[in-house]
Amino acid sequence: xxxxxxxxxGLTKHYGGFVAVDNLNLMxxxxxxxxxxxxxxxxxxxxxxxxxxxxxxxxxxxxxxGFDPARQPLSVKARVGYMPDQVGFYDELTARExxxxxxxxxxxxxxxxxxxxxxxxxxxxxTQVIDKRVGTFSRGMRQRxxxxxxxxxxxxxxxxxxxxxxxxxxxxxxxxxLIRSLKEEGTTIxxxxxxxxxxxxxxxxxxxxxxxxxxxxxxxxxxxxKVLGGAFRVQIQADGSASKLRQALQNxxxxxKVNLDNGTFxxxxxxxxxxxxxxxxxxxxxxxxxxxxESQSLDDIYTRYFEEVSHESLN
Amino acid sequence: MSHSIDRMKNREDREGSPWTGLTAVLTKExxxxxxxxxxxxxxxxILLTAVGTIFTALKNINTTTDNEFVYLKLFTTAQEPLPPFxxxxxxxxxxxxxxxxxxxxxxxxxxxxxxRVLAQPVYRDALLLGKFLGGLLTLTLVFSAIWLxxxxxxxxxxxVPPTVEETGRALWFLxxxxxxxxxxxxxxxxFSTVFRSSATAALASIAVWAFxxxxxxxxxxxxxPVFVPQQITKVEDLVTASQTQQLLSRISPxxxxxxxxxxxxxxxxxxxxxxxxxxxxxxxxxxxxxxxxVLVIWPQLTGLIAATILIFAICYTLFQRQxxxx
Numbered sequence: 067x068x069x070x071x072x073x074x075x076g077l078t079k080h081y082g083g084f085v086a087v088d089n090l091n092l093m094x095x096x097x098x099x100x101x102x103x104x105x106x107x108x109x110x111x112x113x114x115x116x117x118x119x120x121x122x123x124x125x126x127x128x129x130x131x132g133f134d135p136a137r138q139p140l141s142v143k144a145r146v147g148y149m150p151d152q153v154g155f156y157d158e159l160t161a162r163e164x165x166x167x168x169x170x171x172x173x174x175x176x177x178x179x180x181x182x183x184x185x186x187x188x189x190x191x192x193t194q195v196i197d198k199r200v201g202t203f204s205r206g207m208r209q210r211x212x213x214x215x216x217x218x219x220x221x222x223x224x225x226x227x228x229x230x231x232x233x234x235x236x237x238x239x240x241x242x243x244l245i246r247s248l249k250e251e252g253t254t255i256x257x258x259x260x261x262x263x264x265x266x267x268x269x270x271x272x273x274x275x276x277x278x279x280x281x282x283x284x285x286x287x288x289x290x291x292k293v294l295g296g297a298f299r300v301q302i303q304a305d306g307s308a309s310k311l312r313q314a315l316q317n318x319x320x321x322x323k324v325n326l327d328n329g330t331f332x333x334x335x336x337x338x339x340x341x342x343x344x345x346x347x348x349x350x351x352x353x354x355x356x357x358x359x360e361s362q363s364l365d366d367i368y369t370r371y372f373e374e375v376s377h378e379s380l381n
Numbered sequence: 382m383s384h385s386i387d388r389m390k391n392r393e394d395r396e397g398s399p400w401t402g403l404t405a406v407l408t409k410e411x412x413x414x415x416x417x418x419x420x421x422x423x424x425x426x427i428l429l430t431a432v433g434t435i436f437t438a439l440k441n442i443n444t445t446t447d448n449e450f451v452y453l454k455l456f457t458t459a460q461e462p463l464p465p466f467x468x469x470x471x472x473x474x475x476x477x478x479x480x481x482x483x484x485x486x487x488x489x490x491x492x493x494x495x496x497r498v499l500a501q502p503v504y505r506d507a508l509l510l511g512k513f514l515g516g517l518l519t520l521t522l523v524f525s526a527i528w529l530x531x532x533x534x535x536x537x538x539x540x541v542p543p544t545v546e547e548t549g550r551a552l553w554f555l556x557x558x559x560x561x562x563x564x565x566x567x568x569x570x571x572f573s574t575v576f577r578s579s580a581t582a583a584l585a586s587i588a589v590w591a592f593x594x595x596x597x598x599x600x601x602x603x604x605x606p607v608f609v610p611q612q613i614t615k616v617e618d619l620v621t622a623s624q625t626q627q628l629l630s631r632i633s634p635x636x637x638x639x640x641x642x643x644x645x646x647x648x649x650x651x652x653x654x655x656x657x658x659x660x661x662x663x664x665x666x667x668x669x670x671x672x673x674x675v676l677v678i679w680p681q682l683t684g685l686i687a688a689t690i691l692i693f694a695i696c697y698t699l700f701q702r703q704x705x706x707x
Contacts, residue, residue, distance in 0.1 A: 111706060118500055120705055140397040140502040148500035154493025158417075170405035171501040215497065 069096050070129070071223050071254045072117065077126035079112050079278075086112040088278040090126070094223075094256060099249050101265035102258035103368065104275030110258040111151065113275075114225055117256075118148055131222055144172065147216030151228035153208060157201035161192060161211055164200055165218055172219050186214040190244065206237035213244060224248065226257040230264050242268055262364035272364065274371065282371065286364060291336075293367045293374075299360040300333040300343055306352030314350035318342050330356075402503035406511025407518070414481060414519040423477045424523055430473065431527050432534070434459070434466040439538050449668065452535050452547040453646045456554075466531075467642045471635055472594065474558060477523070478565035479586040481516045484579035485570050486700060491579065496705055509700050513570060513693055520562045521555075528555055546648075549671045554645045557682055561638045563689035565590065571696035574703065593633040601629040616657070623655035634688060637681045644678045651677065 070093060077090040087109040094100050102110045115121040116128060119135030119142055128135055135142045155164045162183060169179040187196050190210040195203070203211065209229065216224055229245070230238040238261075245268050249255060259265045265272060266286055274282035274289070282289055304311055308326060315324050315331060320339055325332040333343065340359055347354050414420050438458035442451055459465035486509070489495040498508060528551060532543055543551075568589060572582040608629075609622040630636045640653050648668035652660075669677070 115496075115706060120496065120499055138396045139504075140401065143500055144502040146500075148497075150493065150496040150500070152493055153497060155497075156413075156492065156494060158413075167405065167409050168497075168501060170409075171402045171498065171503050173401065173405075173502070212497075 070094070071096050071098070071131060072256065073127075073129045074113075074117075075127040077113070077116060077128060078124050079109075079116060079121065080124045085278050087116070087123075090278075090280055092273065092280065092283075094254060096254055097249075097252045098271065099245075099255045099257070099269045101269035101272040102256065102275055103260065103262060103265060103272055103364070104258075105260055108275040109278040110275055111227055114148070114227055114256075114258065117225065118143060118146060144219065145222045147219060147221030147224045149212045149216050149224070149226045149229060151231060153212035153215070155200040155203075155208065155211065158199060160197050160199055161187060161203070161214075162196045164211070165215060168215055169218055182218050186217040187211075189217055190214045206233055206240070209233060209237070209241060210244070213241075221253070223254045223256065226255065228259055229257055230259065230261055238264060262368055266364040274368070276372070276375070281375075282367075286367070289364075289367050293371050298335045298338050300331075300335060300338075300340055301356070301358045301360065302331040302333065302343055302347060302354070303329060303356035304331070304347045304352040304354045306347075306350065310350045311347060311352045314346040314352075315343060318346055397502075397504075399504045399506035400510070401507055402501070403507040403511050403514075406503075406508055407515045410512050410515025411519055414515065415522075419480055420519065420523070423473075423480055427469075427473055427477065427523070427527060428530075430469040431466060431531060434463060434469065435531055435534050437463050438465065439534075442539075450547055450550075450648055451539055451541065452532060452543045453550060453648070455531055455535055457642075457646050467646065470558060471561075471638055471642070474520075474562045474638075475565040475590045476587075478516070478520060478562035479569040479583065479590065481519060481569075482512070482566045483569040483573055483583040483586055485512045485516070486573040487577050487579050487582060488573070490577060499705055505701055506697075509570075509697055513567065516566050516570075517559065517563055520566070521559050524555055524558055524562075546671055550645050550648070550674070553671075553675060553682075554642070557638065557641045557645070557678075557685060560682075560685040560689050561634060564634045564685060564692060567689055567692035567696055571692060571699060574696055574699045593635050597633045597635070598630065601626060604629055620655065620657070627654045631681075631684070634685060637684050640681045641678045641685075644674050648674060653677065 072092065072094040074090050074092045077087060077092075078085070079087040090109075090113060092113075102113065104110055112121065116123050117130055117135060119139035122136055130142050131145050133141045133145075155161075156167075159167070165183040165186060166179055169183055174182065184193075184196070187193055190213050192207060192210055192214065195207065200208065200211065213229075216226075226245075230241055233241060242264055245255065245257070249268065255268075257265070257269070269286075271283070271285050272289065273280045282292065284292070302311075302315070311331065312324055312326060315321065315333060318335075318339055319342070320336040321333055322336065323334040333339070338359055340357055344354055344357055435455050437460045438455050441458050441460050442454055456467050457465045459468075484491075486495075489498065499505065532551070536542060565586065569582065569586040572585045573579065576582045576585065605622070605626055608625045610618055613619050613622060631640070643650050644653065648671075649666060651664075651669050651673075675682075
């Protein structure tokens with residue numbers, strides 16, 4: 067069996083004169099969690115709809131689990147779970163009834179439906195409210211029910227559009243925990259978001275979307291190297307001669323840049339050079355007060371990237 | 382040309398049946414309708430008018446002299462100030478049909494359930510047809526119940542069982558009533574596809590209904606001089622004028638339904654519209670057999686069904702082309 071779950075080649079979508087997705091090449095392997103990042107309107111949702119065959123591409127090829135969504139939408143949709151942004155339910159029906167409807171649409175045999183629905187609800191910890199009307203559910207419960215709705219068909223690939231949007235931090239954290247547990251079971255997940263730190267927590271690889279184009283793709287450290295130059299940022303506070311210390315730090319291996327900001331040295335390095343830096347400070351006669359390494363944050367990458375892009379376009 | 386061939390080829394390439402999931406949608410829609418407060422209110426409304434008009438009709442039916450087609454007379458007999466039940470049907474059926482479907486598509490949009498449902502292995506075809514058939518079956522169910530109720534009251538109060546002829550006519554009338562509702566249901570569904578707001582769709586449907594109920598006859602009166610000569614001198618002119626007027630007024634489904642009602646429920650009626658005395662020469666004033674009555678209103682009946690299918694087809698095309706992202 068082919069290890070590729072998803073592949074697009076030159077995928078393009080025009081709405082009239084507007085280019086929503088431009089020449090997208092994307093690949094996902096089995097068991098991978100991929101994050102589509104980008105500001106609102108960057109083309110994330112359009113891409114997802116094309117992957118599901120809900121919108122026809124203007125140009126280009128898509129393969130999802132070996133099927134072409136435009137030609138074999140039923141095969142694709144039977145194997146792929148899709149959770150739309152701001153997932154909606156029939157408020158007047160109970161959680162169970164909502165899921166039973168979806169199970170019926172999937173054509174599951176009658177005796178399987180009950181079991182599957184109950185299992186899915188249990189996975190997202192909603193068993194206690196299974197027979198309550200969805201109209202009474204909170205935002206977080208709806209979101210979890212949305213995930214149950216996807217899990218019903220034991221999907222080989224789960225696509226989630228902005229899964230944590232509108233959730234408070236605690237609920238978002240809980241939801242990410244659910245996603246992570248799915249990941250541990252080996253489910254392949256594609257999720258889109260503009261909440262970067264959340265994506266960073268769960269995704270193996272990310273793709274940065276801007277104006278319909280995938281401008282960057284890779285693991286978070288890879289992107290950090292590409293965009294931030296140094297992937298590690300070490301912060302040092304020390305007493306002593308600033309120029310001496312600076313000199314000592316600059317001479318260290320793998321250091322790209324040293325900045326002095328408000329008595330704190332900001333070092334951009336290719337490795338975690340904390341031990342060497344501490345050593346250097348002491349050898350230069352400084353008294354080390356604080357030493358900290360900042361993990362590479364997608365927020366930085368994102369901000370820096372879009373800063374650079376806008377600079378370039380200004381120049 | 383090659384483009385259209387390509388398209389046809391793609392259509393053939395489409396995997397699976399477009400009706401996968403149809404029963405799931407249909408049962409859900411019917412369950413929604415039958416348990417919802419909306420249908421309950423409408424059912425009560427039509428039940429009250431039925432019972433009210435039937436009991437006034439019963440007071441006016443003299444079982445010793447009106448011994449033919451008494452059951453049909455239950456539908457058509459009236460006493461001032463209350464019009465007969467068929468009149469209420471002509472007014473209320475569209476309202477019920479519109480109420481069942483004015484939010485069928487945009488309601489799914491607004492609840493954000495559409496993309497979730499269409500992400501399941503079903504085509505849009507099944508969703509729309511399931512919704513439409515679910516509504517139509519609900520109508521059939523409601524009207525069948527009303528019909529049975531009327532016949533039940535009849536048996537109870539009249540003391541004679543309905544004849545085969547009467548039952549047959551009532552069943553044909555039921556069919557016509559369902560498709561009369563079907564037109565309005567398809568119309569409301571088309572509006573619910575076009576307008577994102579359910580209220581707008583409902584208002585647009587009601588506007589069309591009001592136009593045909595209140596204004597169409599006026600419009601026909603205004604249009605008539607365009608088609609026929611002002612000065613009528615010959616009999617032929619008179620016939621043409623009358624026929625043109627009839628033709629125009631039959632654009633309204635309400636006229637079609639009224640025609641069907643007249644012929645089916647009053648078996649002695651054998652003509653619709655303008656008739657010359659010559660044509661009535663030697664005609665016996667006797668009731669037509671059911672087959673002959675059906676033959677008279679066959680164009681009207683097929684017209685109702687055709688209009689239902691046509692409007693649904695338009696709605697279907699609109700829905701297929703719609704972008705589903707909210």
